[in-house]
Amino acid sequence: MAIASENLTKNQKTVLDILENSSEPLKAYTILFDIQKKGIKSPLQVYRALDKLIEIGKVHKIESRNAYIACKHEGCNAKTSTSFLICELCDKVTELKNNNLPTYFSKQADKNNFNYKKHNLEIFGLCKLCFTKN
Template sequence: MTKPKLTRNQQLVLDRLAASSAALSAYALLDQLRGAGLRAPVQVYRALEALGQKGLVHRIESLNAYVACCAHDHQAAAGFAICDDCGEVTEFAFPASEQGLKSVVGEAGFETRHMTVELHGRCAACAGH
């Protein structure tokens, strides 16, 4: 797979997300990237939108924040384990559960185009494991 061509702002946003273990909001990204020349929220939102279209970032709906994608070719639905204590977000795939969920909603005549699951709890470090 070829690496997509990114603008300077897109690369800055992607690098910052990739360096973070937690999801970051657009405004947190803006605050962290002001020194690199990003000055307006629209710059960050445009970069996030383009990165999302390229499959390089995911939006964590429950946090209204973003994470870098760790697997660019998703063969199954994306899932995220979100630690409510430290904010760490771990991406995973779950093909078996995806089929079960599609089957259940399919019985109601619903056609699923995209599926993302967010699980909230405590990571191993915060839970003391």
């Protein structure tokens, strides 16, 4: 049976829960600190939960920040590919969805004789709020 969010384990649920209720990406040790009262004691427990959540596409890693974010999209393609807008002022992160980036990248890759599988894209700039403020 396919892994769905219903049959996550306790640790996985705990980690996913804190990420889903966070307004910003969280670091692994921040997660650890925040959930120690729920019985998770070691970094490895957090990393293992994160690994599984990433594998099933419920969580993505922001590589340039070493931070983790819950995916808000139902069945997005992000088990493999991720695309984010990252505000350089307020650090707000927005996941790009419903985009045709994979198609576009596949073409770009073709030009370089490269067989596209997936991607990680991090776009930096200013979110609307920070842009209008400045």
